[in-house]
Amino acid sequence: MSKSSKQTRYSDQExxxxxxxxxxxxxKSTLDYESLVExxxxxxxxxxxxxxxxxxxxxxxxxTEMLQRMAHRTQKHVQNLQNALSRIRNKTYxxxxxxxxxxxxxxxxxxxxxxxxxxxKTAPPPKxxxxxxxxxxxxxxxx
Numbered sequence: 564m565s566k567s568s569k570q571t572r573y574s575d576q577e578x579x580x581x582x583x584x585x586x587x588x589x590x591k592s593t594l595d596y597e598s599l600v601e602x603x604x605x606x607x608x609x610x611x612x613x614x615x616x617x618x619x620x621x622x623x624x625x626x627t628e629m630l631q632r633m634a635h636r637t638q639k640h641v642q643n644l645q646n647a648l649s650r651i652r653n654k655t656y657x658x659x660x661x662x663x664x665x666x667x668x669x670x671x672x673x674x675x676x677x678x679x680x681x682x683x684k685t686a687p688p689p690k691x692x693x694x695x696x697x698x699x700x701x702x703x704x705x706x
Contacts, residue, residue: 570665573657577668582651585675589644596641599634603627643676650678659683 573581606627610620650656657666661683670681677684 571658571663572654573665575654578651578654578656581656581671581675582648584672585644585647585651588675589641589648592637592641592644596634596637599630599637603630603634606630640676647676 606623610623610627647656657668657671658664659666659680660678662680664680666677666680670677
């Protein structure tokens with residue numbers, strides 16, 4: 564590729580490297596999710612089988628809620644990893660959806676599920692367009 568032409572996507576070899584990284588993360592995250600679900604199930608069974616005081620029930624409920632939040636975040640991460648693998652299959656992985664430019668490899672290695680370049684992610688949101696309404700009782704000027 565010449566210096567004058569701009570790279571619009573990562574090469575198949577580069578995508579394969581990212582695929583390996585993503586698949587490793589997906590395997591670990593899936594195991595983490597399954598472990599959290601099992602812990603939640605065990606807490607539920609323990610709560611059902613034991614008669615305990617209000618303090619114990621409250622602590623168990625708090626722990627269950629924390630595990631559910633963790634499981635939800637992990638499940639969302641698993642979905643994001645699966646989406647990233649889909650983008651690899653489509654050969655769109657690593658292309659910023661806002662700018663259309665390639666996302667830096669360092670950023671992709673740090674946050675492999677990202678869909679935005681650092682510039683797009685940190686750019687201030689666009690200012691809303693506010694149309695001024697004519698004041699009540701004012702007349703439109705006819706030219």
